[in-house]
Amino acid sequence: MPLCPTAWISEAADELGEIISPLGPENQEAIVASPSDTAQVAAVLSFAKKRKLTVNPAGGGTKQQWGRGGVPQIYLSLARLNRVIEHPWQDLTCSVQAGCIWTNLQRVLAIQGQFVALDPLFPKRATVGGILAANDSGTLRHRYGSLRDLVIGMTLVLADGTIVKAGGKVVKNVAGYDLPKLLTGSLGTLAVITQANFRLHSLPRYTQVFMVAAPHVLRFQALLNEIRASHLITQALYVSVSEQQTQLTIALDAHPEAHQDAILRDMIQREGLVLEEASADGWAVLREALFVPEATVLRISTLPIQVCQFLDYLQRTNQRIDIRSVSLAIGLHWVAMRGSAEKIRELVCELRSNRDYRGLTVSVLQAGSGVEIEAFDLPDSTLDVMRAIKAQFDADNILNPGKYFS
Amino acid sequence: MASLLTLALISELRGIVGERGLITAANQLQTYECDGLTAFRIPPLAVLLPESTKQVQGILRICDRERIPFVGRGAGTGLSGGALPSENSLVISLARMNRILNIDIPNQQITVQPGVINANVTAAVSPQGYFYAPDPSSQTVCSIGGNIAENAGGAHCLKYGFTVTHILELTVVLPNGDIATFGSKTLDTPGYDLSGVFVGSEGTLGIATEATLRIVRKPETIQVILAAFDTISSAAQSVSDVIASGLLPAAMEIMDRLSIEAAEISVHPNYPSCEALLLIELDGPEVEVNLQMTSVIEICKKNAAWETRLAVDEKARFLVWKGRKAAFAAAGRLSPNYIVQDGVIPRTSLPTVLQQLNAMAAKEGLRVTNVFHAGDGNLHPIVLYDRDNPGEEERAIDLSLRILEVCVQAGGSITGEHGVGREKQCSMSYMFADPDLETMQRVRRAFDPLNLANPEKIFPTPRLCGERSRGAYAPHPIETSGIAEVF
Numbered sequence: 001m002p003l004c005p006t007a008w009i010s011e012a013a014d015e016l017g018e019i020i021s022p023l024g025p026e027n028q029e030a031i032v033a034s035p036s037d038t039a040q041v042a043a044v045l046s047f048a049k050k051r052k053l054t055v056n057p058a059g060g061g062t063k064q065q066w067g068r069g070g071v072p073q074i075y076l077s078l079a080r081l082n083r084v085i086e087h088p089w090q091d092l093t094c095s096v097q098a099g100c101i102w103t104n105l106q107r108v109l110a111i112q113g114q115f116v117a118l119d120p121l122f123p124k125r126a127t128v129g130g131i132l133a134a135n136d137s138g139t140l141r142h143r144y145g146s147l148r149d150l151v152i153g154m155t156l157v158l159a160d161g162t163i164v165k166a167g168g169k170v171v172k173n174v175a176g177y178d179l180p181k182l183l184t185g186s187l188g189t190l191a192v193i194t195q196a197n198f199r200l201h202s203l204p205r206y207t208q209v210f211m212v213a214a215p216h217v218l219r220f221q222a223l224l225n226e227i228r229a230s231h232l233i234t235q236a237l238y239v240s241v242s243e244q245q246t247q248l249t250i251a252l253d254a255h256p257e258a259h260q261d262a263i264l265r266d267m268i269q270r271e272g273l274v275l276e277e278a279s280a281d282g283w284a285v286l287r288e289a290l291f292v293p294e295a296t297v298l299r300i301s302t303l304p305i306q307v308c309q310f311l312d313y314l315q316r317t318n319q320r321i322d323i324r325s326v327s328l329a330i331g332l333h334w335v336a337m338r339g340s341a342e343k344i345r346e347l348v349c350e351l352r353s354n355r356d357y358r359g360l361t362v363s364v365l366q367a368g369s370g371v372e373i374e375a376f377d378l379p380d381s382t383l384d385v386m387r388a389i390k391a392q393f394d395a396d397n398i399l400n401p402g403k404y405f406s
Numbered sequence: 407m408a409s410l411l412t413l414a415l416i417s418e419l420r421g422i423v424g425e426r427g428l429i430t431a432a433n434q435l436q437t438y439e440c441d442g443l444t445a446f447r448i449p450p451l452a453v454l455l456p457e458s459t460k461q462v463q464g465i466l467r468i469c470d471r472e473r474i475p476f477v478g479r480g481a482g483t484g485l486s487g488g489a490l491p492s493e494n495s496l497v498i499s500l501a502r503m504n505r506i507l508n509i510d511i512p513n514q515q516i517t518v519q520p521g522v523i524n525a526n527v528t529a530a531v532s533p534q535g536y537f538y539a540p541d542p543s544s545q546t547v548c549s550i551g552g553n554i555a556e557n558a559g560g561a562h563c564l565k566y567g568f569t570v571t572h573i574l575e576l577t578v579v580l581p582n583g584d585i586a587t588f589g590s591k592t593l594d595t596p597g598y599d600l601s602g603v604f605v606g607s608e609g610t611l612g613i614a615t616e617a618t619l620r621i622v623r624k625p626e627t628i629q630v631i632l633a634a635f636d637t638i639s640s641a642a643q644s645v646s647d648v649i650a651s652g653l654l655p656a657a658m659e660i661m662d663r664l665s666i667e668a669a670e671i672s673v674h675p676n677y678p679s680c681e682a683l684l685l686i687e688l689d690g691p692e693v694e695v696n697l698q699m700t701s702v703i704e705i706c707k708k709n710a711a712w713e714t715r716l717a718v719d720e721k722a723r724f725l726v727w728k729g730r731k732a733a734f735a736a737a738g739r740l741s742p743n744y745i746v747q748d749g750v751i752p753r754t755s756l757p758t759v760l761q762q763l764n765a766m767a768a769k770e771g772l773r774v775t776n777v778f779h780a781g782d783g784n785l786h787p788i789v790l791y792d793r794d795n796p797g798e799e800e801r802a803i804d805l806s807l808r809i810l811e812v813c814v815q816a817g818g819s820i821t822g823e824h825g826v827g828r829e830k831q832c833s834m835s836y837m838f839a840d841p842d843l844e845t846m847q848r849v850r851r852a853f854d855p856l857n858l859a860n861p862e863k864i865f866p867t868p869r870l871c872g873e874r875s876r877g878a879y880a881p882h883p884i885e886t887s888g889i890a891e892v893f
Contacts, residue, residue, distance in 0.1 A: 088752065088754065089650075090646055090649065090650055090753065090754045091752040091753050091754055091783075092649060092753075093752070113652060135594070135599075145567065145571060146593075146594075148570075148599060148602050149567055149571050156845075158845065162841045162844075162845070163841065164841050164842050164845045165838065165839065165842050166842065166845070168817075168818070168819050168837070169752065169817050169818075170750045170751065170752060170782070170783055170817070170818045170819050170822075171782050171783075172559060172563070172568070172750050172779070172782045172783070172784045172819070172822035172823065173750055173818075173819035173821070173822060174556065174557045174559075174568075174606045174819075174821050174822065174823055174824075174825055174826075175819050175820050175821050175826055175830075175834060175837055175838070176826065176834060176837075176838065176842075176843070176846050176864060176865075177603055177606070177607055177846045177849050177850075177864075178557075178570070178602060178603055178605070178606055179603070179845065179846065179849070181570070181599050181602030181603055182598060182599060182602060182603040182849065184599060184602070185594075185597075185598065185599055186598055190598075201654070202652035202653075202654065203652075205652070225512060228514070228623075229512075229535075229623065230623075231623070231625070231626040231690075231691060233690065233691065233694075254690075254691050254694055255691075255693060255694040255697055257693045257694075257697065258691040258692075258693040258694045259693070260691065299594065301590065301592035301593050301594050301595075302592055303513050303591065303592055304512070304513050304514070305512045305513055330593060331592050331593055332593050332594060358591060358592075359590045359591040359592035360592070361590065361592065361594070361595060361596055363594075363596050376596040376597060377596060378596055378597045379587060379590075379595065379596075379597070381584070381585065381586040381587050382586050382587065382588065382597060382598075382600055384584065385580065385586060385600060385852060385853060386597050386598050386600070388851075388852035388853070388855075389598060389848075389849065389852040391852070392848035392849070392851055392852045393848055404597060404598075
């Protein structure tokens with residue numbers, strides 16, 4: 001085959017110059033655009049809009065497999081927009097470009113003893129924009145809420161190249177619609193996030209992490225309920241289940257003189273279990289280990305009081321699938337499944353039609369090889385509105401087409 | 407006007423809500439011609455008082471078919487004219503949908519109809535040791551539906567977040583009459599965060615008819631400190647120092663001399679007589695609160711607080727908060743008329759912005775008293791005036807809007823919790839450029855293509871605001887050179 005670039009690629013080279021580069025010899029149908037500021041992102045999108053080219057906004061590339069998406073014509077890398085713009089620490093806020101790696105942002109904020117109170121997946125590679133687009137969160141959610149509670153403003157570029165400022169730089173702000181919330185979790189289908197403003201918290205000072213092992217997950221539910229209803233300042237509370245072990249992790253963050261560890265120890269003892277000290281990075285290790293290449297990884301929501309019951313059901317329901325999970329006590333589960341693709345598909349379908357668990361939702365973040373299944377089970381009553389929003393923001397369907405809707 | 411509402415339509419509406427649910431008599435309609443912002447009044451065509459989601463659906467189907475605008479209304483306590491009727495509109499009052507539908511303590515949630523009064527939510531879960539955190543000053547009379555429309559805040563949102571933080575699931579009747587469920591009783595519903603954008607949309611995207619709210623465990627201990635200062639600046643500095651020390655109080659409020667005096671006359675909270683009163687509430691485990699309170703008191707004293715008074719028991723705390731929450735109403739003791747503003751500034755610019763506001767008020771010859779959520783920089787300047795003095799109302803409105811401009815210049819917002827409504831829609835252009843506002847309109851069109859839901863609110867219109875002369879947006883060279891376009 002002759003190496004002849006398609007017409008639009010040479011046109012892109014003329015219009016966008018050094019912003020773009022070829023993807024590589026194996027793909028002659030797509031380009032990489034690496035803008036260095038919001039205006040250049042706008043230029044790329046204006047070009048894409050004009051030529052009706054599909055665009056895949058990308059941060060660190062750690063969650064690109066979430067949701068279905070076709071092969072785009074333009075990979076829009078935000079990697080060069082990587083600066084922390086400002087950190088007015090006395091206002092407990094910050095502004096950061098979307099391509100900034102999560103740990104790089106946290107390192108800057110930590111200088112003043114602050115942080116964005118979120119512990120997302122792959123923080124050393126994932127970017128601010130990607131984490132926002134995917135609405136990822138972790139154990140800190142138990143105490144601080146999710147991204148929608150932390151993001152206070154954004155700079156966006158719409159599919160037609162329009163640059164838009166949404167929200168603001170102050171924590172309290174109800175002027176107009178809260179577009180940052182709409183964009184959080186939109187998987188790059190509505191606009192490209194180029195900058196975000198966050199509210200910050202002081203770094204926890206007294207964190208103590210404990211773990212409890214049990215022979216069976218059902219042993220934990222009463223304990224979870226009791227801890228959630230207690231006055232313990234709980235920073236993290238999650239259950240992890242694998243073939244090897246079933247354990248509960250609790251992180252407390254109260255002043256040592258409050259002796260909350262002793263209160264916790266009493267609770268655990270009353271359940272006939274043993275409290276041990278644990279390492280602080282257990283969460284990240286356990287959760288990231290779920291995302292091995294061959295696994296199908298699901299994000300599942302249940303009611304808080306059904307967490308352990310659900311995990312038990314999951315273990316019993318199909319014993320030929322290897323299942324590992326980490327589950328927040330507030331009812332969010334990340335579940336990795338390995339085994340026959342067909343059996344996994346059946347299990348996901350069964351979960352989606354299960355009515356024993358009120359509010360149960362199952363999203364396929366990563367499909368293992370041969371597992372053919374819809375990534376998201378969007379609620380029927382909202383589909384029309386979601387499609388209408390997508391049509392308003394991206395009428396030509398150039399931004400991540402197919403991620404949410406076919 | 408009456409021509410829009412034919413006898414046939416009236417009869418159709420009556421068929422949905424019954425005789426008791428329909429108000430058309432002019433004298434009764436007066437109740438609904440304004441909300442808490444009484445400077446604006448427009449009588450509606452009729453008022454409907456539905457009692458179920460189905461009835462709301464029936465009404466909106468008719469509005470959609472007949473192209474009749476509608477305005478949702480909660481308790482009518484809003485301060486920005488959000489529930490002000492539009493010309494030729496129907497008002498849909500949710501006051502009769504006031505039942506608590508389900509209390510689920512183990513999952514820490516409660517499901518209510520929109521007409522339920524905010525304080526009644528806490529009352530319903532208080533015996534089990536829980537509370538509903540958003541606490542606007544009007545919480546004893548305002549409704550959850552109105553709180554959702556405005557994304558209401560309150561003194562305690564510094565620590566606990568706003569209404570939106572506490573909304574898990576909403577049943578919404580969309581402007582075309584379809585019924586949708588936004589969010590879920592569980593977390594992270596797949597797809598776009600529709601409840602996130604619906605909350606705070608001021609009734610322009612539909613009508614919420616049911617809400618599942620997150621409730622919060624009551625803290626083990628609560629303590630409130632009152633600290634008296636000679637200047638607002640030293641009180642404000644104390645707030646900054648508390649934040650800098652890494653503490654996150656449940657609330658931090660400042661009142662100035664005028665508002666202290668007004669509160670004193672009104673509800674007798676027995677505040678110290680001073681130029682600036684700082685209220686700080688700490689909550690959490692008892693030992694920790696004790697330790698934190700010691701450092702808070704040290705910070706206040708370092709900033710020259712000449713009296714610090716601790717309120718620990720419930721009765722004492724109640725009185726402290728009663729005085730603070732009565733501040734708006736108490737302004738009526740100072741002046742026949744007043745306007746409450748709601749600007750937000752970065753916390754650190756408090757001293758400079760307050761100086762600016764005082765200078766502006768002095769120049770205008772008007773008194774402005776200040777009560778504010780100092781912890782999150784949300785100012786509530788209260789502009790006092792007398793409508794009977796010719797021209798004074800116009801000058802007061804003008805001053806209150808110029809105050810918002812100062813807030814935006816300081817890097818803040820025109821509204822922290824009261825909403826834009828009718829009052830501040832022209833001020834939206836201080837904060838947002840045309841492309842920003844046009845992007846919000848895209849959301850609106852997705853929900854309400856016919857523009858029937860509370861039209862002529864939030865967004866500036868040429869008819870009401872004239873041609874825009876200001877804007878935050880300056881075109882980038884890439885636009886002027888034609889590489890990118892702004893639509």
